[in-house]
Amino acid sequence: MPEAGTIEPSVLFLVKVAAEAFIFEKLGVECVELKWGQGAKDIGGEVKVGDIKKAQLLHERGYIVLPNPTDPNVIKAFERGAFKEFERHSRVGMVTEESFAKRVEELRSAGAKYIFLKTGAYRPA
Numbered sequence: 001m002p003e004a005g006t007i008e009p010s011v012l013f014l015v016k017v018a019a020e021a022f023i024f025e026k027l028g029v030e031c032v033e034l035k036w037g038q039g040a041k042d043i044g045g046e047v048k049v050g051d052i053k054k055a056q057l058l059h060e061r062g063y064i065v066l067p068n069p070t071d072p073n074v075i076k077a078f079e080r081g082a083f084k085e086f087e088r089h090s091r092v093g094m095v096t097e098e099s100f101a102k103r104v105e106e107l108r109s110a111g112a113k114y115i116f117l118k119t120g121a122y123r124p125a
Helices: 009-026 052-060 070-079 097-110
Strands: 030-038 046-049 064-066 088-089 114-119
Touching: 009 097, 030 052, 030 097, 046 052, 052 064, 064 070, 097 114
Parallel strands: 030 114
Antiparallel strands: 046 088, 064 088
């Protein structure tokens, strides 16, 4: 049994299938845009972090945190007020050729006539 507040993957799949059937069959949608990359909003985006301990915790958990909150020179610069916040970035979602082809086939089977791919380069400042 799933934890309270969670949804089983099988339920999410059914919702996805039902939503796709609705948009293609009932609404007559013919075009779908898949998005990859930061500019296309495939990742969580940027969050400002003003607490160095929190920035270090996020870094330990695998997030990209800029500047590096574990670098001794960065720590000193933060402590003397050279800057006031860190940026937390999520990891870019990776897509394989096989998973992309599978998703295109799923959408075509559901009724999509046109499938576009929007990409956006990701390079944190």
